[in-house]
Amino acid sequence: MATGSPRDIAMTEGQTPPPIPSEEPKFGGFTRFEIELEFVQSLASPLYLNHLASLKYFENPAFVAYLSYLQYWSHPPYTKYLTYPGPTLKNLELLQQERFRADILSPDKVAELAEEGMKSGMEGPRS
Numbered sequence: 001m002a003t004g005s006p007r008d009i010a011m012t013e014g015q016t017p018p019p020i021p022s023e024e025p026k027f028g029g030f031t032r033f034e035i036e037l038e039f040v041q042s043l044a045s046p047l048y049l050n051h052l053a054s055l056k057y058f059e060n061p062a063f064v065a066y067l068s069y070l071q072y073w074s075h076p077p078y079t080k081y082l083t084y085p086g087p088t089l090k091n092l093e094l095l096q097q098e099r100f101r102a103d104i105l106s107p108d109k110v111a112e113l114a115e116e117g118m119k120s121g122m123e124g125p126r127s
Contacts, residue, residue, distance in 0.1 A: 017072040037081055040073045043095065044087040046113035049104045058101035067095045087117050 018024060018033040027035065042048050057063045072078060074089050082088050091113070094100040103109045 015069060017078065020077060036070065036073075040070050040092065041083055041088055043091045044084045044117075046091075046104070046110045046117070049091060049095070049113075050107075050110045053101065053105045058095075058104075064101070067092065071096070 018031070018036060020033065024031045024033065052058060070092060073082065073092065079085055079089075104113075
């Protein structure tokens with residue numbers, strides 16, 4: 001990923017997650033927390049994952065490192081902000097695997113994930 005804007009936030013080893021919404025700097029009118037929340041939630045969509053793979057994002061080591069960094073969303077207090085925590089966190093975990101990042105290019109894999117998502121949504125809560 002290209003950087004260079006003085007407003008970019010540099011990724012460093014051991015970087016900490018952004019604070020829960022606060023008076024942090026805004027980028028295009030949004031905080032880093034809001035931007036990362038929107039992006040991580042988009043990972044729940046198998047079609048979006050396929051799109052990222054087709055653009056070769058998953059071949060970029062910096063992007064793969066960013067996906068690893070985003071795993072903080074699987075821990076409290078961040079999980080409570082996710083609209084669809086199940087598929088979001090499952091796909092984020094799968095994206096940590098090089099094999100999955102390659103497989104998501106396949107329309108069959110996209111269909112499989114979409115079907116799994118529909119089945120899990122139809123089961124509903126258990127008694």
